[in-house]
Amino acid sequence: xxxxxxxxxxxxxxxxxxxxxxxxxxxxxxxxxxxxxxxxxxxxxxxxxxxxxxxxxxxxxxxxxxxxxxxxxxxxxxxxxxxxxxxxxxxxxxxxxxxxxxxxxxxxxxxxxxxxxxxxxxxxxxxxxxxxxxxxxxxxxxxxxxxxxxxxxxxxxxxxxxxxxxxxxxxxxxxxxxxxxxxxxxxxxxxxxxxxxxxxx
Numbered sequence: 404x405x406x407x408x409x410x411x412x413x414x415x416x417x418x419x420x421x422x423x424x425x426x427x428x429x430x431x432x433x434x435x436x437x438x439x440x441x442x443x444x445x446x447x448x449x450x451x452x453x454x455x456x457x458x459x460x461x462x463x464x465x466x467x468x469x470x471x472x473x474x475x476x477x478x479x480x481x482x483x484x485x486x487x488x489x490x491x492x493x494x495x496x497x498x499x500x501x502x503x504x505x506x507x508x509x510x511x512x513x514x515x516x517x518x519x520x521x522x523x524x525x526x527x528x529x530x531x532x533x534x535x536x537x538x539x540x541x542x543x544x545x546x547x548x549x550x551x552x553x554x555x556x557x558x559x560x561x562x563x564x565x566x567x568x569x570x571x572x573x574x575x576x577x578x579x580x581x582x583x584x585x586x587x588x589x590x591x592x593x594x595x596x597x598x599x600x601x602x603x604x
Contacts, residue, residue, distance in 0.1 A: 404446075404459060404474065411437045411446060411576070412459040418499060418580035419448070419457035427587045428454045428501035433568070434479040437497045437576050438489050443467050445485060449476030454501075484541040484549070488572060491553045495572040497579040502568040505591040509533075510565045516590055523589045529556055531586060533563040561586050 422428045436447040452461045463474030467486030516531040518524045532552045536545045561571040569586045573579030
């Protein structure tokens with residue numbers, strides 16, 4: 404890895420380990436990336452590696468079409484989604500995608516995730532769309548779904564994928580991971596509030 408990119412990789416490692424510690428990504432799923440400053444390239448998590456065991460060497464550099472240009476290992480299969488986001492949103496410098504349990508559970512409703520807490524309203528500028536992509540990854544034939552929501556709101560902090568998880572964007576890897584935590588917290592509060600209401604408490 405180029406020396407100038409090591410600080411970004413270190414932030415990606417920190418984001419991975421934080422996401423694992425918070426329980427929003429277990430096992431070897433999920434992926435993270437960061438834009439390479441000034442180039443149409445990105446640093447992405449290598450396929451098959453765990454967030455918990457993340458190291459600076461566990462990332463590869465690809466173009467926005469997911470073609471590897473440097474590093475060891477195979478890029479995550481979601482690299483195409485990350486590249487699409489960077490193309491559509493010039494202000495996004497990092498993407499965190501996790502299989503967060505409450506977000507996955509909420510996504511079954513196939514409704515936008517409403518910002519039900521004051522914190523989510525302060526930190527996120529819009530409710531989060533839920534995209535019903537009928538596949539375990541966002542393939543090019545489903546890009547139109549992502550394009551529609553990001554063209555409508557280029558500052559959108561993230562979105563949900565039905566039965567899949569959350570996608571969070573940010574100005575850097577730590578910021579994107581914080582947003583991922585907030586999305587999961589919002590989904591959890593939404594589900595718990597619905598349960599309390601149903602119980603009549």
